[in-house]
Amino acid sequence: MLLKLAWRNLWRNKRRSLITLAAVVFAAVMAIAMRGIQLGTYELNIRSIVELFSGYLQIQNKNYLDNPSLTKSFIIDKNILDALASTKGIVSYAPRIYADGLISFKDNSRGAAIFGIEPDKENKVTTFVQNINSGRLFDSDSSNDIVVGDQLLKNLEANVGDEIVLLAQGYDGALGNQKYKIVGTVKLGLQELESAIIFMGLKSAQSLLAMGNRVNVIAIRADNLSHLEEIDNSLAKKIKDSDIKVLVWNKVNPELEQAIQLDNVSGIFFLGILIVIVAFGILNTVLMSVIERFREFGVVLAIGMPQINLTYLVYIETMLITIIGLFIGNILGIVVNYYLIIHPIVFGGELKKLYEIYHFLPQLKSTLQPSIFYNVSLSILIISLLSCIYPAYKVYKLEPLKGIRHT
Amino acid sequence: MEIIKAQNLVKIYQDNGVPVKALQNINVTIDKGEYVVIAGPSGSGKTTLLNLLGALDKPTEGKVYFEGEDITVKEKSELSKIRLHKLGFIFQAYNLIPVLTAIENIEFSMMLLGIPDKERKEKALSLMDELGIKELANKRPNEMSGGQQQRVAVARAIVNKPSLVLADEPTANLDSVTAGHLLDLMEQMNLDKNITFIFSSHDKQVIDRAKRLIILKDGRIENQ
Numbered sequence: 298m299l300l301k302l303a304w305r306n307l308w309r310n311k312r313r314s315l316i317t318l319a320a321v322v323f324a325a326v327m328a329i330a331m332r333g334i335q336l337g338t339y340e341l342n343i344r345s346i347v348e349l350f351s352g353y354l355q356i357q358n359k360n361y362l363d364n365p366s367l368t369k370s371f372i373i374d375k376n377i378l379d380a381l382a383s384t385k386g387i388v389s390y391a392p393r394i395y396a397d398g399l400i401s402f403k404d405n406s407r408g409a410a411i412f413g414i415e416p417d418k419e420n421k422v423t424t425f426v427q428n429i430n431s432g433r434l435f436d437s438d439s440s441n442d443i444v445v446g447d448q449l450l451k452n453l454e455a456n457v458g459d460e461i462v463l464l465a466q467g468y469d470g471a472l473g474n475q476k477y478k479i480v481g482t483v484k485l486g487l488q489e490l491e492s493a494i495i496f497m498g499l500k501s502a503q504s505l506l507a508m509g510n511r512v513n514v515i516a517i518r519a520d521n522l523s524h525l526e527e528i529d530n531s532l533a534k535k536i537k538d539s540d541i542k543v544l545v546w547n548k549v550n551p552e553l554e555q556a557i558q559l560d561n562v563s564g565i566f567f568l569g570i571l572i573v574i575v576a577f578g579i580l581n582t583v584l585m586s587v588i589e590r591f592r593e594f595g596v597v598l599a600i601g602m603p604q605i606n607l608t609y610l611v612y613i614e615t616m617l618i619t620i621i622g623l624f625i626g627n628i629l630g631i632v633v634n635y636y637l638i639i640h641p642i643v644f645g646g647e648l649k650k651l652y653e654i655y656h657f658l659p660q661l662k663s664t665l666q667p668s669i670f671y672n673v674s675l676s677i678l679i680i681s682l683l684s685c686i687y688p689a690y691k692v693y694k695l696e697p698l699k700g701i702r703h704t
Numbered sequence: 705m706e707i708i709k710a711q712n713l714v715k716i717y718q719d720n721g722v723p724v725k726a727l728q729n730i731n732v733t734i735d736k737g738e739y740v741v742i743a744g745p746s747g748s749g750k751t752t753l754l755n756l757l758g759a760l761d762k763p764t765e766g767k768v769y770f771e772g773e774d775i776t777v778k779e780k781s782e783l784s785k786i787r788l789h790k791l792g793f794i795f796q797a798y799n800l801i802p803v804l805t806a807i808e809n810i811e812f813s814m815m816l817l818g819i820p821d822k823e824r825k826e827k828a829l830s831l832m833d834e835l836g837i838k839e840l841a842n843k844r845p846n847e848m849s850g851g852q853q854q855r856v857a858v859a860r861a862i863v864n865k866p867s868l869v870l871a872d873e874p875t876a877n878l879d880s881v882t883a884g885h886l887l888d889l890m891e892q893m894n895l896d897k898n899i900t901f902i903f904s905s906h907d908k909q910v911i912d913r914a915k916r917l918i919i920l921k922d923g924r925i926e927n928q
Contacts, residue, residue: 298808298815305803596799599760600813600860601788603781698760701795 303613324575325626328673333634337664352516370511380535386524389421392512398465402453413502422518432457432481438498442480446491467507580684587688595700619681637663709733713766726752741914748920750904758870792861794871798853800845807841851882
């Protein structure tokens, strides 16, 4: 009967209940849409960044990330190949070598970050090879053609087609040097990287660095960001070499994760403000509805209703309206987020250029991650319960006679 | 057999910091099955005395013994249980729960006692039939006349078979014919079910039917 009483009480003052309901629906839709855009855009940018270079996951020597060196390399054996082939969610993978070196053209020498890649495989994992700014990519991974960062070419005062000399310390500690031809330049949007980066064929790099068949990294493309944990666990179980570990993008690229976390905090803060505003709205209407029923409450207390039951009544009324509001809010939230997935907000003009420089897609896109819906719902539900504390306390302290005499 | 006893009861209110003596040295004993009217002019302390006897208020001094137990020293939760199990209240303004129908209002106190739904309904309907208000079962208070509402309030007060029913000016908002019918009903309940009734009223019709009359004046018992 408490539930029946609570339900009917809600509709005694339809306008007030509808205003409260509207506030809950508004808060739920706004919060779901805001979080949807925020998390959807993070997802979009994470994909854009990991697909540009790092890959969704990497396989490395366990100490490579903390202290990269050629000695922390490995051979892609059958066990690794089988693990890659049998793990669900892996779309493709590309082996790589990273090394430091010195590039010289005529009288100019510059420090260089050498990346040995297999163009065909790399193309299926990342998009950076598609960022060729001038010239072309090398055809095979054993050719002596290289692609250099746009800024590096300028710093060397060289041109596409010029021959350079690359000097680097090899796996065995000996210095290796070789002549290569610049066949193209790449623009990655990161000045520091563009002034040092050199892409060359994997086999050429292995030859220059006396690596044999060793590689430093295998970059992996996954079918979905949400599958990374499963892929990580699956690979970790299958790869038997204890010196090799699997890293998800956020371990390889902690700066990106930190930037997202920072932005996420501000998003949660604004969400918190929105929910607190709604909480005050709920507090106000619940308090009004409680005070205006003091006489009635006094009567039921006189009849013998325990004070705690009356407190439950206030809570049930608030929960009913909150749950209805959340139900409607979630449905509308799904509609809004779905619309923003199909029709993302696309930037133009200067903002678009700025986004593209950093390889972010110039758009705001939403997502339908279930966590958004239950986190928002749970937050609003908890805040509603908290908003009820004061009105419920007033009811709990109400004396029957004071209630009956209340006008 | 004594059902309620007030001993040296004093009630002092603070009115803007000024103490007002509402009741002074009240001593009264009421036996089971009595039909008592507390009468007196406005401000004489009738309602204050009824509230103290009904465990709705605490005296400044003195004791109230209900079925031999001092209820002035009991906790709120214990008083709540006594009101639910042993007492019935009828108010001047009926005070039915506006969102519940007549039958639901009558069922309400049974619900608080944990009586199962089906049993509640049967008991409520049977009592409504007895009181001649069965046809009002599904009406809400705003769909009933004052007299009908007060009959429902009587049903609500007696449905749990209380030892004592306290009625504060129950006829004040009713016309004399309706008031007469209501008083007939309560007299009948008193006779048939041996329920003790204590009224506070200055309505002549109520006073005339009193089997025992307690007259209050300026917070003191003038005659009993």
